[in-house]
Amino acid sequence: MDSDTLTFNQALLSCESLTPNDAGCQALIAQRLAKLGFEIRHLPFGQVNNLWAKRGHQEPTLCFAGHTDVVPVGDAALWTSPAFVPTIRNGKLYARGAADMKSSIAAMVTACERFVKQHPDHQGSIAFLITSDEEGQAIDGTQAVLKRLDEEKQIPKWCLVGEASSTEKLGDTLKVGRRGSLTGYFKIKGKQGHIAYPDLAKNPIHLAFKPLEEIAHLVWDKASAHFPATSLQFANIHAGTGANNVIPGTLEGNFNLRFAPGLEPEHIKEKIESIFIKHNVEFEIRWSLSGKPFYTDVNSKLIHSVTHTIEKQLGYKPVHSTTGGTSDGRFFAEYGTEVVELGPNNATIHQIDECIDLQELEALSALYEAILVDLLK
Numbered sequence: 001m002d003s004d005t006l007t008f009n010q011a012l013l014s015c016e017s018l019t020p021n022d023a024g025c026q027a028l029i030a031q032r033l034a035k036l037g038f039e040i041r042h043l044p045f046g047q048v049n050n051l052w053a054k055r056g057h058q059e060p061t062l063c064f065a066g067h068t069d070v071v072p073v074g075d076a077a078l079w080t081s082p083a084f085v086p087t088i089r090n091g092k093l094y095a096r097g098a099a100d101m102k103s104s105i106a107a108m109v110t111a112c113e114r115f116v117k118q119h120p121d122h123q124g125s126i127a128f129l130i131t132s133d134e135e136g137q138a139i140d141g142t143q144a145v146l147k148r149l150d151e152e153k154q155i156p157k158w159c160l161v162g163e164a165s166s167t168e169k170l171g172d173t174l175k176v177g178r179r180g181s182l183t184g185y186f187k188i189k190g191k192q193g194h195i196a197y198p199d200l201a202k203n204p205i206h207l208a209f210k211p212l213e214e215i216a217h218l219v220w221d222k223a224s225a226h227f228p229a230t231s232l233q234f235a236n237i238h239a240g241t242g243a244n245n246v247i248p249g250t251l252e253g254n255f256n257l258r259f260a261p262g263l264e265p266e267h268i269k270e271k272i273e274s275i276f277i278k279h280n281v282e283f284e285i286r287w288s289l290s291g292k293p294f295y296t297d298v299n300s301k302l303i304h305s306v307t308h309t310i311e312k313q314l315g316y317k318p319v320h321s322t323t324g325g326t327s328d329g330r331f332f333a334e335y336g337t338e339v340v341e342l343g344p345n346n347a348t349i350h351q352i353d354e355c356i357d358l359q360e361l362e363a364l365s366a367l368y369e370a371i372l373v374d375l376l377k
């Protein structure tokens with residue numbers, strides 16, 4: 001067993017890097033990569049530490065992406081061993097961040113060490129973009145670094161995100177895209193008054209029925225081979241003063257859409273606003289776009305290589321999935337980078353007693369190395 005990955009992982013897991021605190025992890029990563037001939041740049045923005053490391057000046061660039069920050073421990077008393085004291089029990093390594101996602105980072109670093117030793121004159125370039133705010137605001141992290149890299153014309157062609165993508169066994173699932181997420185916060189304006197004198201008031205609840213009904217039943221697209229159909233769900237509606245004899249002055253609410261590529265946020269906004277206008281209601285609406293959808297084609301070189309390597313190494317074919325929450329992969333995709341997420345089992349992420357299987361940790365490092373060989377040897 002290659003215990004290099006385990007030892008390095010334990011060092012990372014001992015850092016109490018609660019988001020957005022990096023707590024020294026990136027310095028440890030930079031030390032290892034510098035020894036391999038990576039050029040190291042620390043790119044802090046606001047309170048967030050970011051690391052950009054690159055080996056080589058040729059294209060294409062394969063960028064390993066990840067985050068050193070972790071979510072809070074939760075109720076510390078419920079942990080079998082302390083969350084920041086990595087502890088081995090029954091073939092598993094327990095610590096906050098073991099699955100999400102310090103194990104992936106350790107596996108990436110040791111994979112590079114072995115690869116560079118074997119192939120010091122590899123093709124293209126290898127890069128690392130490591131941030132400490134993926135679990136938090138995600139503004140001063142990957143997004144900010146990519147903006148800088150774009151100015152420098154250094155956007156990588158390929159990105160492998162180490163988020164925990166596997167569901168039962170290592171590499172059984174690859175994330176190849178995500179739906180977009182758009183929220184609309186709306187207010188329908190009426191005029192407050194006495195229930196007994198409706199002629200002197202304007203009831204925003206009554207005004208809301210028709211447009212909201214129509215919005216709820218809009219059909220946006222059909223399910224495709226890779227994405228379910230776009231769905232709009234109301235999450236909140238509120239009106240009323242609490243008294244039973246008052247017509248309220250306003251009704252407020254919000255809804256969220258999970259939408260597939262091919263649907264533009266601007267189109268969604270226009271469509272919904274046009275319904276309020278058609279029904280002649282006085283309204284305000286504020287939009288929040290938390291992520292655009294993306295999809296990396298199955299026939300792209302990156303997806304093809306990763307899929308093929310898993311089959312060769314592990315003997316089974318991964319499912320290509322677009323489900324689940326967001327990751328920093330979405331920010332790379334906006335620049336046209338091919339993105340894939342491949343990491344360990346996600347069963348314990350963000351939970352008490354988060355862990356990774358030790359064999360899986362070694363196999364993950366071997367898998368990353370085999371992908372390097374396939375793409376850059």
Ligand SMILES: [Zn+2]
Pocket residue numbers: 067100101134163164
């Ligand atoms: Zn994560």
